[in-house]
Amino acid sequence: MKKIFQNKNFGFTLIELVVAISILGIMIGGSIVRYSKVTRTAQREQNRANIVIIREAFFQYFYRNHMDGNPHFPPAPQNENNLMDETWASSAIDSTISGLRPKDLFVTREVPTNNLKNPFSYMNYTVFDSLANELRYYIVIKDLDYDSPTYQESYEYSI
Numbered sequence: 001m002k003k004i005f006q007n008k009n010f011g012f013t014l015i016e017l018v019v020a021i022s023i024l025g026i027m028i029g030g031s032i033v034r035y036s037k038v039t040r041t042a043q044r045e046q047n048r049a050n051i052v053i054i055r056e057a058f059f060q061y062f063y064r065n066h067m068d069g070n071p072h073f074p075p076a077p078q079n080e081n082n083l084m085d086e087t088w089a090s091s092a093i094d095s096t097i098s099g100l101r102p103k104d105l106f107v108t109r110e111v112p113t114n115n116l117k118n119p120f121s122y123m124n125y126t127v128f129d130s131l132a133n134e135l136r137y138y139i140v141i142k143d144l145d146y147d148s149p150t151y152q153e154s155y156e157y158s159i
Contacts, residue, residue, distance in 0.1 A: 043115040044149035050112035051120065051141050051150075054084075055157050057105040058139055061093075062159060071159075073124040073139055074102050081144055084111045084119040118145040 077088040089103040089111045113119050121142040129136050142154040
């Protein structure tokens with residue numbers, strides 16, 4: 001009788017092994033889903049921060065020119081979807097004033113892009129406010145990259 005009980009204490013039963021593997025699988029599966037959500041959220045916030053960097057650089061440019069009596073934002077790109085690509089970033093903003101290029105407005109000498117290194121869309125326009133009897137200047141920055149976490153998010157700012 002002693003011999004039968006001693007043989008059962010040498011390892012795991014099949015049920016114990018299956019339960020342990022199932023618990024590990026559930027924990028790993030849950031952590032992968034959570035990691036994916038955290039990564040996507042971080043990418044979304046990075047894209048939004050890049051849009052704010054673009055906005056601040058364009059506003060500073062506007063204010064510098066406003067003090068000189070010529071308030072304007074950098075012109076919108078003339079390509080399809082108004083994307084701030086390298087061609088646009090390397091061309092002069094206003095060659096009659098200076099050779100300043102859009103990418104020169106940033107410390108890194110590059111226009112910020114989304115997390116997938118694709119450019120944002122940029123437009124600007126002016127509206128006359130008859131109540132205030134003044135011009136309102138607007139910029140619109142939008143992410144048109146389908147794979148980006150900020151896809152179709154549009155940010156409109158005015159001065």
